[in-house]
Structures are given as C-alpha cells and as structure tokens.
Amino acid sequence: MNFDHIDIIQSLIDGVLFGSIYALIGLGFTLIFGAMHKLNLAYAASSIAGAYSGLMSLTIFGLPPLMAFIIGPIMSGVIGLILYFVCFRFMPRGNHLAPLMASIGALFFIDELIIHETSGSPMSFPAILPDAYFFLGEFGIRGDLLLVMGFSFILMAIVMLLLYRTKLGLGTRATSQQPVAALLCGIPIHRTNSATFILAGVLGGFAGCLLAASVGVLSPLLTLPLTVKGLIVTVIGGLGSIRGAIVAGFAVGAAESIFLLVRGVNERDIYVFLLLFLFLVLRPNGLFGTTINRD
Amino acid sequence: MTYLLGILQTIGVHTLLGLSAYLLLLTGQLSLAQVGFFAIGAYVSGILTVIFSWNIFAALALGSLMAGFFAFLVGFPALRVKGLMLVVATISFSEIVRLFFFNLSWRVNVNGVEVGPDSTQGFREIRYFAANGWEQIHIVGLIWFVVMVVMLALWWLDQVRAGAVLRAVGTDELAAQSSGINLTMVKVAAMTGGGVIAGIGGGLFAHSTTYVDHHTFVILLATFAVSYPIIGGLRSVIGTLLAVIFIQGFIIEGLRFMGDYRNLIFGLLIILVMNMRPQGLLDGHLVADIRKLLSKLTKGGKADA
Numbered sequence: 123m124n125f126d127h128i129d130i131i132q133s134l135i136d137g138v139l140f141g142s143i144y145a146l147i148g149l150g151f152t153l154i155f156g157a158m159h160k161l162n163l164a165y166a167a168s169s170i171a172g173a174y175s176g177l178m179s180l181t182i183f184g185l186p187p188l189m190a191f192i193i194g195p196i197m198s199g200v201i202g203l204i205l206y207f208v209c210f211r212f213m214p215r216g217n218h219l220a221p222l223m224a225s226i227g228a229l230f231f232i233d234e235l236i237i238h239e240t241s242g243s244p245m246s247f248p249a250i251l252p253d254a255y256f257f258l259g260e261f262g263i264r265g266d267l268l269l270v271m272g273f274s275f276i277l278m279a280i281v282m283l284l285l286y287r288t289k290l291g292l293g294t295r296a297t298s299q300q301p302v303a304a305l306l307c308g309i310p311i312h313r314t315n316s317a318t319f320i321l322a323g324v325l326g327g328f329a330g331c332l333l334a335a336s337v338g339v340l341s342p343l344l345t346l347p348l349t350v351k352g353l354i355v356t357v358i359g360g361l362g363s364i365r366g367a368i369v370a371g372f373a374v375g376a377a378e379s380i381f382l383l384v385r386g387v388n389e390r391d392i393y394v395f396l397l398l399f400l401f402l403v404l405r406p407n408g409l410f411g412t413t414i415n416r417d
Numbered sequence: 418m419t420y421l422l423g424i425l426q427t428i429g430v431h432t433l434l435g436l437s438a439y440l441l442l443l444t445g446q447l448s449l450a451q452v453g454f455f456a457i458g459a460y461v462s463g464i465l466t467v468i469f470s471w472n473i474f475a476a477l478a479l480g481s482l483m484a485g486f487f488a489f490l491v492g493f494p495a496l497r498v499k500g501l502m503l504v505v506a507t508i509s510f511s512e513i514v515r516l517f518f519f520n521l522s523w524r525v526n527v528n529g530v531e532v533g534p535d536s537t538q539g540f541r542e543i544r545y546f547a548a549n550g551w552e553q554i555h556i557v558g559l560i561w562f563v564v565m566v567v568m569l570a571l572w573w574l575d576q577v578r579a580g581a582v583l584r585a586v587g588t589d590e591l592a593a594q595s596s597g598i599n600l601t602m603v604k605v606a607a608m609t610g611g612g613v614i615a616g617i618g619g620g621l622f623a624h625s626t627t628y629v630d631h632h633t634f635v636i637l638l639a640t641f642a643v644s645y646p647i648i649g650g651l652r653s654v655i656g657t658l659l660a661v662i663f664i665q666g667f668i669i670e671g672l673r674f675m676g677d678y679r680n681l682i683f684g685l686l687i688i689l690v691m692n693m694r695p696q697g698l699l700d701g702h703l704v705a706d707i708r709k710l711l712s713k714l715t716k717g718g719k720a721d722a
Binding site: 155160161163208209212213214217218219220221222223224226227228229230231232234235237238346349350353354356357361388389391392395396398399402403406 | 442445447491494495497501502504505506508509510512513516517519520635636637640643644647677678680681683684685686687688691692695
C-alpha cells in the first residue's frame with residue numbers, strides 16, 4: 123500500500139470532521155457519568171432510536187426531511203428520561219452493578235425493537251448538503267461533515283452554557299459532586315438527574331441524526347460500534363471530563379481514519395480498541411480525568 | 418431425544434459461561450470479556466484438533482489455558498482502574514477478539530482436505546467427536562462432567578478462605594484493602610479463573626457444534642454470560658445454573674413460537690429483575706429462608722422417628 127503525506131492529511135481531516143459525532147456521544151456518556159457516577163450503556167442505542175423515530179415520523183406524517191433533525195433529538199430526550207426511570211431512578215445508590223446491568227438490558231431491548239420494526243434492513247436517511255464539496259489547496263472537505271462539525275460546536279457551546287451559566291447547571295454540578303449535600307441544600311436531585319438524562323438524550327439524538335445523515339443510512343448495525351466508540355472516547359478523555367470527551371472525540375475520529383487508511387476497513391476497529399488499552403496502561407485516568415474530578 | 422440432548426448441550430455450555438462470569442462477579446466486577454475468552458478457547462482448541470490433530474483433552478486444556486492467559490493480560494490494566502472502566506475495556510476486548518477471528522484465515526492441507534479458520538466464512542469441520550466415534554450422549558456427558566467439576570470447585574472455593582477473600586473484595590473494597598488484601602491480585606486471579614472456565618466452555622462449544630464463526634461471539638453472548646449469575650443471585654452457584662435453565666430452557670427454547678421477540682423479552686427480563694431484586698432472584702435472604710425451611714423439615718423428620 124502506498125500513501126503520501128497528502129493521503130494522510132486528507133484522512134486526518136475526514137477523521138476529525140467525523141470525530142465531532144463521537145465527541146457528541148462521548149459528551150453525553152460523560153454528562154450522565156458525571157451526574158450519577160454510573161454508566162448508561164443504552165445511551166448510544168437511545169440516540170440511534172431517536173434518529174429512527176425522526177426518520178419514521180417523516181414517512182408516517184409526510185413531513186419535510188429537515189423535521190427529522192428536530193423530532194429525532196426530542197424523541198431521544200424522551201427515551202433518555204424513560205431510561206432514567208427504568209434503569210436508574212429506583213436502584214439502591216450503593217449498587218453499581220444493578221443499574222449497569224439494567225442499562226445493558228435496555229440496550230438490547232432497544233436494539234431488538236429497532237431490528238424488529240425495520241426487519242433489520244438499513245433505511246436511507248435524508249442527507250444534508252449532499253453536493254457540497256470544498257477544496258482547500260490539495261485537500262477536499264466534505265461540506266456535510268463541515269456542517270456536522272459546526273453544528274456539534276454549537277451544541278457543545280450550549281451544553282457548556284447550560285452547565286456553567288444556569289441554575290440547572292449549578293444543580294447538576296452540585297449533585298455530581300456530593301449528592302447528599304446537594305439534597306440537604308434543597309436541590310431536587312431526582313429532577314436534576316432527569317434533566318441531565320434529557321439533555322444528554324437530546325444531544326445523542328442530534329449525534330444519531332448527524333451520523334445517519336453523513337453515512338446516508340440508518341441501520342441497527344450502527345448501535346454497537348457507536349456504543350463502544352462513545353465509551354472509548356469517554357475513557358480516553360477521562361470519565362466525567364467534558365473537555366476530555368470533546369478532545370478525545372476528535373482524536374478517536376482522526377485515529378480511526380488513519381487506521382482505515384493504513385490497515386483497511388476490516389481491521390480498523392481492532393486498532394481503535396487497542397488504543398483504549400494503551401490508555402488504560404499508560405494513562406488510566408484519561409487525558410483530563412484527574413483535574414476535572416477535583417473541580 | 419436428540420432435541421433434548423441438544424438443549425442439555427446448550428445449557429451446559431452456557432452454564433460454563435455463566436460460572437466464568439460468576440467468579441469475577443464475586444469480587445464485584447462486571448466483565449463482558451467472557452465471550453472473548455470463550456472465542457479464544459473455541460478457536461484455539463479447534464485449531465489444535467483440526468490442524469494439528471491433537472487429542473481433544475489436550476486441546477481443551479491448552480485452549481482454556483490460553484483463554485486464562487489472555488484474561489490475565491486484560492485483567493491487569495483494566496482492573497487497576499475503577500470498576501466501570503472494566504466494562505468498557507472488556508467490551509473492547511471482546512470486540513478485538515471477534516474482529517481478530519473475523520480476519521483470521523489459516524487454511525492448511527490435512528490428509529488432502531483444506532481445513533482451518535477461513536476469516537468471514539467461519540471455522541468449519543471441527544469434527545473430532547464424529548471422527549473418533551463419539552456419540553451425542555458422550556458429548557453431553559463430557560460437557561456436564563466439566564460443568565459439575567467447575568461447580569464443585571466453585572462451591573468448594575466458597576468453603577475456604579479464598580472464597581471469603583473474593584466476597585470481601587466484592588462487598589467492600591475499602592474494608593478489604595484495610596485488612597491487608599491485595600485488591601488487584603485478587604481481581605486478576607478471579608479474572609484468570611473466569612477466563613479458564615470460559616475457555617474450556619468455548620472449546621466444548623466449538624467441538625459440539627463443529628462450526629464457529631465471528632457472529633457467534635457477539636456482545637449479546639457476553640450479556641447472557643453475566644446475566645445468568647446476576648439474575649440467579651451471587652449467593653451460590655446453584656443460582657447461576659437455575660438462571661441458565663430458566664433463560665435457555667424456558668425463554669429461548671420454550672418460547673420458540675415467539676420468534677424474534679425472545680431477545681426483546683430477555684432485555685426486558687434483565688431490567689425487571691434488576692429493579693425488583695437488585696441482588697438477584699436467589700439472594701441472601703431467600704437462601705437463608707430455604708436453609709431454615711430445610712432444617713425445620715429435617716428436624717421435623719427426626720421428631721417423627
């Protein structure tokens with residue numbers, strides 16, 4: 123296989139642009155982890171399910187394609203809230219295994235439901251800016267991916283504003299640091315956690331729609347890879363670190379693209395997953411884990 | 418009869434998977450790598466009997482040792498960090514193993530026939546049992562002999578100090594550490610033991626079905642593996658066995674007419690059990706109640722005599 127620096131830089135550009143979707147999913151995982159110190163493994167599945175409901179509402183109600191990008195995130199938020207009540211709300215606080223296991227159950231429930239409803243076949247998703255393609259010197263940039271990236275930045279900015287500039291964000295951060303103390307200060311922790319799950323769900327819904335739009339199809343096969351990569355982004359960024367999730371999202375996207383170029387599509391994911399083990403050995407707390415946890 | 422033996426075969430193999438997860442769950446760690454170890458055991462022992470014409474027992478032993486070795490390797494980095502990290506690391510590990518075998522093509526000529534793993538086409542012709550005149554009843558016998566040995570070993574483990582150490586780590590890591598228990602060592606030992614059990618299960622599975630491919634070793638199977646001990650409860654190995662019989666015998670086989678909905682029901686069942694009985698169906702209280710009832714019954718019997 124021959125490739126020069128142009129190929130490498132080109133695939134880096136593609137990877138970083140695509141990585142914005144991983145960054146969004148990682149951000150959602152991290153928000154939920156930050157709030158409850160528990161993993162919601164059904165999170166990526168709920169994002170894909172949101173994108174599916176957006177897509178299906180188009181065919182059922184005959185809506186314009188753009189509506190998928192509004193209904194999808196809303197449905198994802200709703201699913202996120204349901205997941206909170208079904209898998210987390212009534213679990214004993216000290217028990218980490220039970221909610222984790224319940225969310226795995228929910229992951230398969232959602233996955234099987236999608237497979238059942240769509241007979242397992244992929245559905246085409248409306249593309250955004252299908253013909254836009256820019257040239258920057260020798261390098262090509264896909265217009266839709268650029269839009270995806272821009273949109274992700276806006277979403278991240280909104281999440282940051284919500285967390286650091288509003289009362290809701292203050293409550294979320296307080297609950298994440300000391301749930302009992304937060305409760306004593308009069309913060310309704312269950313309502314705050316519900317809000318976090320809805321926020322993360324909406325974020326995931328956008329990520330699901332953007333992913334489907336840039337891949338062109340929506341398929342149940344997207345769920346598990348998105349789950350695993352979202353988790354890897356979360357771990358590499360440092361569990362609970364928002365900055366880390368964003369940076370790691372772009373980094374994982376870029377790494378994935380390079381592995382695709384060097385080793386081909388069948389082996390790409392092996393190396394992405396090995397990257398996680400590299401981090402576990404060399405930097406178990408992730409890129410920003412320790413600093414954020416002390417916040 | 419063949420059908421019944423087939424179910425017994427499945428239940429036996431899944432019990433081994435469940436027991437391998439059980440051992441690690443005693444230390445409070447949830448691992449989805451069991452399916453990776455299972456795959457390693459299946460492929461390694463299959464390659465040994467098919468390509469190198471090894472004896473089945475030697476192949477099973479080496480397959481499970483290899484699985485244990487990889488469990489040790491994965492356990493070290495993954496268990497040093499927080500428990501939740503282990504879930505992420507083990508999912509990735511299982512996927513790495515699956516993708517490795519998805520890409521593995523190792524075709525060799527044995528007695529004029531080309532055999533061996535053929536990447537996406539899967540690994541066919543693992544015919545040791547048929548070639549050596551084993552009947553299905555013998556295969557089922559072998560599987561259940563292994564299941565019984567493993568169950569007895571795990572039961573015995575609970576009667577000696579090692580079991581107490583495992584449970585101490587699972588109940589309260591901080592307290593266990595303060596009483597001088599090396600957390601990492603205990604967890605890695607449990608992980609390695611689980612790997613060995615899953616590996617031998619994988620070897621038995623590969624030889625009893627004669628065919629494996631990467632579709633067999635998806636995360637869903639890992640979820641089954643951890644759900645047996647969690648649904649059955651961690652008080653005793655019997656819980657795991659009962660959960661396997663319930664899920665494989667009733668939900669997967671008994672509800673065959675429900676078709677695709679069975680996996681949906683499985684997902685729902687996990688959520689329900691976790692909400693109603695976070696300690697599993699056969700939790701400490703229930704076990705204590707059953708013990709009391711049993712002792713009452715035996716005492717009653719003595720009074721009568």
